[in-house]
Amino acid sequence: MHEMGIVLHLAKTLDETAVEEKITKIGKVTLQVGEVSGIMTDLFTDAWDYFKGRHPVLSESTLVIEPIKAVTWCDGCKKEYETVLYGKTCPYCGSGETWLVRGNECVIKEIEAECEEPDSE
DSSP: OHHHHHHHHHHHHHHHHHHHHTEEEEEEEEEEEETTSOOOHHHHHHHHHHHGGGSGGGTTOEEEEEEEOOEEEETTTOOEEEHHHHTTSOTTTOOOOEEEEESSOEEEEEEEEEEOOOOOO
């Protein structure tokens, strides 16, 4: 299950960001996940819920997952199409000269957080 590895990497990244930005608490993390990324979002959420308790800055956080539709480009006819419906073969011209434009990524879109109060002198 590679979801655990991704969650561990995400938690480490958020821990590092918290230190750099003086974040004391993360309330919500919005993650964009491509539909052909190979990430099973239900397993990812379960792994998040498990590991967030081991990272104090994340302990009360929620995870929001926004799907990204997979889109493929055809070099033959210069059109885009839905990857999941048609795969590597272009539905317009039958070409196999295609490549994925988007839909395999996993991106932190937004972090809602509380920061330390600045020292006032």
